[in-house]
Amino acid sequence: MTDKNDDSPKEVSLPVIIDNETPVDMDLVDYFTLGSDDSSPTILNFSRILSSLICNHNQERVRICTGYFSPAVWRIVGDAFSSLPASDGEPVFRMLIGSEIQKASSEEFQQLFQDFVNDLSSLDLDYNLKEHIVDLIHFLERDDVEVGLQTSPFVHAKLYCFPDAAFVGSSNFTINGLTRNTELNLPTTDPQTIHALRSWFDFHFAHSNKSYKEKLLQALRDCKLGTREWTPYEVFLKIIFEFHRPSLIATKREEAIIDLAEFQREGVQHLIQIIDEFGGAMLADAVGLGKSFQALEVMDRLRRVDPSFRRTLVVCPAQLRENWAKLFDLYGLAAKICSMEALSRDIPRGSFDMIVIDESHNFRNRSINRYRNLMTFLGRNPDIKVLLLTATPINTSLNDLYSQLKIITKGVEAYQPLIDIGIANLRDYFKAVKKEEEDILRLKEHLIVTRSRREIRYRQFVLHQDLFLPDGTPLRFPERELQTVSYSVTPDSSQEFYSKIGEIIYDLLFPQYNLISYRTDLDPDEKEETASVNATAMIKILFLKRLESSIPAFVSSLEIQHRLLSLFLDALANGLILNAQVAREVMKKALEGDVDDLTDEEAISFLNDLIQKYDAGEDDAVQLFKAAKESEGTYDFPQLKRDISHDQSLIEELLALCKGVISPKDHKLAALKETINHYLQSPQTRDKKILIFSYYKDTIKYLYDSLNEELKDRFSIRSSLIFGGVGSKTRTNIVRRFAPKSNTAADLVEGRYREAFIEEPIQPEDEIDILFSTDVLSEGQNLQDAMVLINYDLHWNPVRLIQRIGRIDRLKSLHEKVFIHNFFPEQGLESLLQLVERLENRLQLIDEIIEIDGAVMGETEQTADQRTRQSDLQRIQQADESILDDLEARIELATLEASKKHLLDMINKLTYNHFNKMPLGIHSGMKKGRYSGVMVALREKRPGKRDINLWGFEPDEPKKFEGFPLIDGILTNKRVIERIILCDEKEDRYLPEEANIRGELFRRVVNISRRLQTRLHKKKVLDQFTPKTTPRGNKKFYKYIRLAISKGSIKRKEAQRFLDFLKSQPLKNIMQDVGETIKEFDKAMSKLEKQLKSKNIQEREEAKSQLEPVVSRFLAKIYRYFDRYQIQTPDSNEEKTESLKHEIELVGFLRIYSEE
Template identity: 30%
Template sequence: MPRIFDNIEEHGHFIEAIQRAVQDAYRADFCVGYFNLRGWKAIADGIERWAGGENACCRVLIGMQGRPEDELRSELTLFGEAPMMDNATAVRLRKQHALSLRDQLTYGAPTNQDQAALQQLARQLRAGKVVVKLYLRHRLHAKLYLFHRHDNFTPLIGYLGSSNLTFAGLSAQGELNIDVLEQDAAQKLVRWFEGRWNDRFCLDITDELAAIIEESWARPELIPPYHIYLKMAYHLSQEARTGQAEFRIPPELDEVLFDFQKNAVKVAAHHLNKRGGVLIGDVVGLGKTLMATAVARIMEEDFGVDTLILCPPNLQSMWQRDYVERYRLRAKVLPTSRAPRVLPELKRYRLVIIDESHNLRNREGKTYRAIREYLQINDSMVVLLSATPYNKTYLDLSSQLGLFIEEDHNLGIRPEQLLREIGEAEFVRRYQAGINTLAAFEKSPHADDWRELMRLFMVRRTRSFIQNHYARTVEDGRKYLPMSDGTRSYFPTRRPRTVSFDLDGETSQYAYLYDEAVVDVINHLHLPRYGLAGYLAKGADGQATPAERALLANLSRAGRRLMGFCRTNLYKRLESSGQVFLWSLERHILRNFIYLYALEQGLPLPIGTQDAALLDTRTNDVDVEAPEADAPLFDDDEETEEEERENGRLEIGDWGIEGRSDGLRAQAKEVYNLYRSKGVRRFKWLPAHFFTPRLAEHLRADADALLAVLMQCGAWRANEDEKLAVLLQLLQERHPHDKVLIFTQFADTVTYLTEQLHARGVQKLAGVTGESADPAALAHRFSPRSNHKHVAPEEEIRVLVATDVLSEGQNLQDCHIVVNYDLAWAIIRLIQRAGRVDRIGQLADEILCYTFLPAEGVEKIIKLRARVRQRLQENAEVVGTDELFFEDEGSDRVILNLYNEDAGILDDEEDNDVDLASYAFQIWQNAVAQDPTLERKIPALPNVSFAARRHIPLPDAPEGVIVYLQTQLGNDVLAWVDPTGRIVSESHFAILNAARCTADEPALERAPYHHDAVRQAITTLVEAQRQNPTGGQLGRPSGARFRTYERLKAFADRQRTMLWGERYEERGLYRAIEEIYRYPLRPTAIDTLNRQLKSGISDEQLADLVLDLRAEDRLCIVSDDSEAEGVRIVCSLGMV
């Protein structure tokens, strides 16, 4: 009686019969439709004992199978029978099948058992124990297993059925097979098999199959760790490599661009074309403007677009003359400040370049809104340019990206670090934002999340990165870039130098100002004007008009942060210049007296904006207490040119009334009356009775404390200013003929220095601040060679005193001497200042960077700063990242290093500030340049490949495995896991750097836990997605998906309590609601639902509509959760 195997009965599994038959046989013939290489382990041990050769082997015949839809199409073809097989077609099909067998080994996660079984199969193929042929004459669906035995009664045993040579086919349910023991039938099956085996279109693929295994992750020899490291870099640089091949730079620009610039241009063009926007964020001096020009020309030539360039007013002429006209751009240059007035009526430009885009951080500003609206209406591509893409927080980045990315746009990536920290469900509950959106990233404080986001949109390289990867080195160690004309552009060495001045001398004016008593006065100021919310009378909100209530609410949101800025700014001005500090005190007193006058007279108080950015010395160089600061301080939006001409700039006069309370009070009355007459529209006003008497008390106390400081110090004597005298000596004795660029944070210091230096005979001197009418013209006179300007010798500037606001976009490299007149608070600021003159094309061997520091040492400065910092923390005037009041937590170390003139302190940022694609691409390029054979070897290295290298464990870098995965959407996932599979790190930069090794790094045997750790990492990463692939992404409350889900969920809950509720359950309403929550709606469904929701559709009609859409598969894009959510293993590296 024949026996049936259905894999259901306990002892009816087909695999058990096959395994027994192998043990009793000396050779076998299999015909299958599909050969799972990993499934061979089920019978490998039984075949291992066979001798091999023609009569002692297993012959495997693989039939050529097509997809059901292909077979149906072939049967119903309108052109008669399918074409006959020929040699060329057979060769092509053989190659296709070999590729499919190769791809088969890249699926799933490896195991120790699979690796051993595949290596065993490769050995058996090479030894002739297994021979594999591919039958190509026609499709072959038969599944036949024949075993030849040394048995007189049943020398042949056959099995016929549905099971392929796979583990599932041999053991899983749903298969049906029968044994063939009758010898006549068995012999007929043998003849049938031999006929196919010997067919001319049955091709031997034994050697190819062995090679496929030997070249796969299961290969017997060890893969060099260096190759796995390069495979990571190769795949991480995919976008950069694609850009290199995708775009061609116009010849006239190709001639002037350096290689590093060409690479950036092509990567930026790729990002722009793929995602509609890119941020070119190279550090100062690397040629971002020229790179943006090249990108614009590529877009012009490839897509026929015109370009709009938005830039600061002082850069308009440079853009027009040096780039638009020189490189024949079809472009219009528009000052950013004119955007609100011009853009609404401007024609469509399909490409918009925004220079110094970091200035567009305020999403509520009129300029930001106008630009964003223009970009949305015209669907323009956007190129953002900024050397400082974020200033204080990562929100600076998202604000710039938000110009062209909608908050709810699916980016295809998620803030994984944040989601791992709080969980996806908690994220949705807290924020009601899609987890794949820009809004989601804005909630993350983790740098790795932001790096992953910027990987899609930013190209950024540092000076050190260019030096390390693109520069050539001469014998003396100097590095240079070769110019197109054959000359060399050297990278100069940055030399920190200290300029000492007397702080504690008996006659020093600074001795009193740097006394702890003065710092204590600053620390104990109430600063009530910056914390008005703390002085509101009870019931003020009830008495206020709607406009006043909005202003009161804004007061409550500001407060202590503004007080913190004000307190530190006073101290920074003290460290800048004694005269500037005293001016600030006088102005502060005057402002207090203005408020006191209003309160005493019962008049409305002028309320300024609560924008802390105006008090931030990194972006604003004007003293907010000065009269010229009134316009920006007391008006949230830009004023029209007509209004500005009408009102004037509130010139109030000289406030140099030292220590005289009566004089300042009289001045305060005049200023207040001027505000009420000419400046009324520049202010917001609140009635005096809204505030308690304590406001006047604290205003008076602060004024008295500061007046006491003025009285003690007296009038500032510039002729006894030790710091000024040392600067004069530097300019007239140490560098009497060299060009010198003097930097300060404050416009007042620029004014003081230019006046005093000019009075002391310094010629060819100029000062420039953010308020200067034409900073570019002064920059050209100071640095004519590098700006290609002809300037008469008598018109040339030798000494330029400037604030940091000047630094945007100006080329000042005719100079190689930089003086930091203010004491350093942040090393990044000193590096950026050096970058203003250390640009491509600098001719000097050295950049001298002088910094003023006390001759007695820096301990006193450090101690005084610590007192200011402590006061801010005690008053809770520092919140989270607002510690950037000090700009650098390590500022004390910066001072010490500068005082000791430590070499290297002014070197550029680390390479981890480079965008990941450029970083990985450079690793790849460097490797290929050293060994061109790698260009073929590494791409040929199959997925799932692994290696192991020696590693010294550390607390944050334990022994384990680095796993590199790619999701179905093509997103890269790098994870460092410990031996248990627990994720230690997901930082791409940290992991890539940890994997870094050289070509001679020895390969080690993998750890026994290697494959298990990889599998566990995949499980952990995929499970987080499987819990809710797109769940929680219901979008905005006004969106179709959110509204439909909320209404149907409430409707379904009501139906459950009614008698006829079962009919909705039977029709699948609850499943439809679940799908709406889990999966995105189809675009057509969104349009249909939006129309019906707008028309007022009832809940019952909405339910019927959704059910109809679902029945026709027109509701949601339901993803397939198979194959581990589409995750593929690229490679892994054991750290043992």
């Protein structure tokens, strides 16, 4: 051997070929002997040869040309290469990386670097590998180590050149290239060949981009196994960034029929992605953010992408039909429009490609006709795409959201697209959410697009981001100011008045709604099972709320009830019972007809009209009451008469009390006059429009009748009123006259169709200045011409408050500030609330036992958190404007709002790309709060679909989390985890474990990650396609068919189509169409099933012989129905073969130490 620094050739024995696979005992291989401490390998891999050349053969310089370099290769060759002796002269290590890019400054260069960063992110979280990566960083930091990137021409060669040996072949400088792949590398020890190869390398290296070494070092230092010490705030922001990434990616501008703002284009893009994957989506943007326009663009985009996409059905409240019809005409889109009220009566005919449901929260009650008819329609159109629009997906409880999302799944609980994201059963998932064992955000991420008003306001007021339409039109929200109007019910004590009235109402029996309790032929248990007992409590609550709204309107209701009781007594005298079923049917008719959604007011008004028709002898009313003929069963007539007389006496007492209070002056009405006069008498606000809301038609009519003439005579002010009974054309005309600037082409129509909008302008003398309205206008109307909103009664349901404010607090508002006045009694509020709560506590199960519309329930279903409501009312009364943000957050499904504000702030400062380039898998630690543990954020990559975000926090002390459900010792509720990891720029890094415990933290993170993955892919998800997950109500019929197959009465292939349907869709979806067929089959099979279990052989044989014709006839009818509506059933297991498991990425993790 010569001197180490001598470049003269040395004698080195090499294999003839190197392919990572060839066994050493093959004759053609003349291998060299490895170090004495090594046993001869059975397989020659390239890495051992390279390491041996450096360690055992004094090859102290190396030139490498590779198409790709993987840092993980340092695990197998790092020790050898790091041992290369330092040199003050010629570098000991040069690496030339090939690249197809043409210019060092091009975007491709950045992409190449990003690919390298992504590969670093995919490295295993291994403490030993981390040590190798740190060694690699130290090695590359040496001055005698150089790296170049070949930019032009493209170099595809693979070369490993030492002083006395060289290899040319196919192996890249990666683990696979040196050990695992079947490669082909030819060695040489010929000096002339080595010299030529070295010259070739040096020529290309001289023309390479040598700054790439610093880029590599930067990526290595920053990666999850690198040396950079990330701050807690940086890791927190990266985790939040990846969670919100889908909503942050800028959308490319495509040809559109409507000019949309950036956030609206983002919404359209996300909705289309969700619809493609899940068959439906929900757009739950806050009020005033343009949901209708986004829906139109989604329809048009789907139509352009799919030529077969033709027919769309829009279902909306009756008062919005004309709005939709006008928009479809203007934008040239074809659609059929069906009102919700019409859907209650009939099912739309024909086949459709898409259904858009505007104000979908009106389908929160699954027991009403409109919901049942909708499900039948979806059963006829199983492949239809669904788009739900609502600003209030949660009205009173999570059940509201569950009911709406079942529309997307067509009633299927085990819905395959949801199974793919780890939700095996929708109903079970919502049960788990209620118990806080599951996180609603998982579903929200994948099915719901929502942007809150707070987010838009935050961008506008904090980040100073003006929102513009593409034509430059600014979009800004006005500021909001809450004001309280206090009034006294009586000159003396409002509290005493409310208490006295409330106690009398509490003592009312309402026998007409509780007739079951007077049956003498039923035992007590049967009486308790009926819903009518609870109906009396509901009516009392509604009466108390009407009392607060308006005493004159309350008096009107009392008079109606008194008249109704007299009618009952007259019927009893004739031996007739006007039973509770008739009363409920009357209420349901009022509910589901073309009337307000406020069932208490409308039902009582409907009864009043009906009674007047009955007295006048009109045939339809007479026939309806005659339908309440003498009922089955027997009644305690004397007691019933006594109780009706008892209620009549109490109502007469109530009438006397109330009439005494409002005569000669209605103090609440006087307070309203004073509020209106405040604006009309000021020159600055005299021309500003005022919108006045009440829940009740009688209240609105009373206010209008009391003030209209005075407003006209004293101020020359024109006023009008709208309630449920006002026809749609009249209503549209009133809205245009009240808000002409918000309901013209410039506001309703955007884009190239704007000029096509031709309408007669509203003349100033025809404009309406003050509008009195029920909540018929609280949904979907543009009324931002108005500057003042007055809520005349209490907000028993805060959703209505937000919906009302949303009529005037909208993008494109004409005012910089809007004023919201809320009426509150000076005294007695607490007494009134207590009376309502006493009754509400009797109604906890009412939605399960009485079939009545959710609009009634919306006013009585506050028992879940009455203290929250009381707190809300107090904050509204105190004009605490933050209550509006809190209420919006509660109903808008806002997602991790606190952390998103931090993120938007930093994106505004550092740009989106800063966070996009941050590597995955980074970590940090901090000392904060009272909880200690490890938070891990994972992401499951799903090509072509939205990724799944998995968060888990494993506490050090689980006892501190006894109030939270820990699954496998891990908390997964993202909202709770957000509060634990929330921090700011001032938070110091604190991570002592990393320095003194080898690998323990990494192993813990890996363990948490495995448990999170197991939770996502638990066995019940993978094995969900078994009869046990057949939709409820289908199992019995699944059993019937299996019985017939087992008895040989029918072949499985004949029944397979129906069996597949039973697994995928609820039978109740088609009950309205083929219900009689199904009931007949059920009855026949139930009888045959019993006969087949008989001890009598002849009876069993007879039953077996009847099985085949019964089942065959049934299947023939069902298949004719399937063919008629082209109902496709999924082939067995065809959709289920796709693996649920995809690549899992570690986004980041935080070690948190308690300050205690």
